Amino acid sequence: MTTFTRDSITWVWLLLLLITGASWAVGSHVLLATNHLLAVGSILLFTGIKMHLVIRHFMEVNHAPGWLKWFCSAWLAVLFASLLWLYH
Template identity: 45%
Template sequence: MNLVFNKASSVWLVLILATAISWVIGTDSASQLGFGPETARVLILIIAFIKIRLVLMHFMELNNAPRSLKWTGEAWVVLMCSVLIAVTLL
């Protein structure tokens, strides 16, 4: 068991990277990157929910929880992400 070099820390690096990516998408005007504002919005939401899933599974340790609780978490992420994407596309 290593304090710093472990799976949670690699997950953390992925979270930082994801933050950087959504910062680029959100601040550089989307047209510069070659996709429309609608695509940019959906992408930003999807990245946010990928981050949320990582926090739930690895930091809040649902990954290692009994399967019913783990799948509640997975279902919550998918449901919430689809509802928010649906509302933005309305």
């Protein structure tokens, strides 16, 4: 593994940690407010971003054929929309 790949994986991992912290902050502060749909939508959006990063960088779909990249992105979009619809 080259140094660039290790460094980019490290940055993605740090970004995942930051998104996890932001998701926790939104969940613990906004859920206390009255707008629960905003909190759920924000947390689901953070989760979708994290899933995208994990699939692309840690499962190495970034180096896969274009159809697989498209399929994974479409699957995440449908999953996100379905979960948001369920919480509506």
